[in-house]
Amino acid sequence: MDMVSVIIPSYNRDIFVARAIYSVLLQDFEPLEIIVVDDGSTDYSHHVYKMFEGSIKVFYHEINQGASAARNTGIKNSKGEYIGFLDCDDYWLPNKLSLQMEYMLKHNSFVSQTQEYWIRHGKFVNPNKKNKKMGGNIFEISLKRSYISPSCVVIKRDVLEKIGYFRTDLKVAEDYELWLRLTSCYPIELIDRPLVVREMSHRMHLSSPQEGIEFWRIMGLVLFLRDSHLPQSLHTKALRELAFKCRVYGLGAGKRGKGITARLFLAMAERIKGHLGEDI
Structure with a gap:
């Protein structure tokens, strides 16, 4: 066939x-x-x-x-x-x-x-x-x-x-x-x-080298949420995950001495949680 x-x-x-x-x-x-x-x-x-x-x-x-x-x-x-x-x-x-x-x-x-x-x-x-x-x-x-x-x-x-x-x-x-x-x-x-x-010994992305995989997952999730039409329950869960990812990435950036990046992503996490009516 x-x-x-x-x-x-x-x-x-x-x-x-x-x-x-x-x-x-x-x-x-x-x-x-x-x-x-x-x-x-x-x-x-x-x-x-x-x-x-x-x-x-x-x-x-x-x-x-x-x-x-x-x-x-x-x-x-x-x-x-x-x-x-x-x-x-x-x-x-x-x-x-x-x-x-x-x-x-x-x-x-x-x-x-x-x-x-x-x-x-x-x-x-x-x-x-x-x-x-x-x-x-x-x-x-x-x-x-x-x-x-x-x-x-x-x-x-x-x-x-x-x-x-x-x-x-x-x-x-x-x-x-x-x-x-x-x-x-x-x-x-x-x-x-x-x-x-x-x-796995020779894994190599076909695209650019990895520049922080979690950063690109955050970007992917933002684009997905922007363009998708999810049921409200799934949309809320996706937003929660986005807030979590932003918070983790922001805290990590702070530990690496990247203050501006840290503040940006922590603010994003806080904003999303505020939109959901939840505490950070």
């Missing part, structure tokens, strides 16, 4: 992207297409792509635009009814797509994800409890942090068209805001098996 477009964004990962591509080609469920979006690489990635000529489609960004822009380019140029994402550092086990699609087709699912293995310094390790993937209605816990990994997800195209693509104005934690949009509208089906392998 030709129905899944696999999108692999890549930036200066010539050593790893070949492994990612091979892992898709070795799937026992053949995807409709494999789309690699090269996000302005300056290494030997283009030589790697030539090895797979005829098996993959490659789209190039002339300059580095970040992971979100790369994924969006892939989505816009894909044809599948379902979209699967695979970060170039990661790879799939051979039965990942078949088990996921079998489940989704049987249950008419909109979106699903799997568990994952981690590799650290050449050894397989299981993610700790807080990094386990979650299923069900997970919007409230997703306010804290992301419980979804792009490489674990398969999502129906029309869902992405409804909720929108990845934001391109967030440098770090760029998927956090999209998962909030997703989980506020849809339950996440969980295939509770590790079918993705993530190389």
Whole structure:
């Protein structure tokens, strides 16, 4: 069944992207297409792509635009009814797509994800409890942090068209805001098996280096709240989480000697709590 477009964004990962591509080609469920979006690489990635000529489609960004822009380019140029994402550092086990699609087709699912293995310094390790993937209605816990990994997800195209693509104005934690949009509208089906392998020793954001992940989560949550139309109860919980994040970030900034930043974020927290009629 030709129905899944696999999108692999890549930036200066010539050593790893070949492994990612091979892992898709070795799937026992053949995807409709494999789309690699090269996000302005300056290494030997283009030589790697030539090895797979005829098996993959490659789209190039002339300059580095970040992971979100790369994924969006892939989505816009894909044809599948379902979209699967695979970060170039990661790879799939051979039965990942078949088990996921079998489940989704049987249950008419909109979106699903799997568990994952981690590799650290050449050894397989299981993610700790807080990094386990979650299923069900997970919007409230997703306010804290992301419980979804792009490489674990398969999502129906029309869902992405409804909720929108990845934001391109967030440098770090760029998927956090999209998962909030997703989980506020849809339950996440969980295939509770590790079918993705993530190389943690060499993790590198496809976008800019991390500049304080919690800062970018705050920015993502602000943008989400600005644009979303949540039921009042969920809106209130999201505002509480925003106030909490601002307070924690402000206190941390104060300890680092960044007085102006500290006062700004602590004032934001106080203002939000005042709006909610709650004490800080």
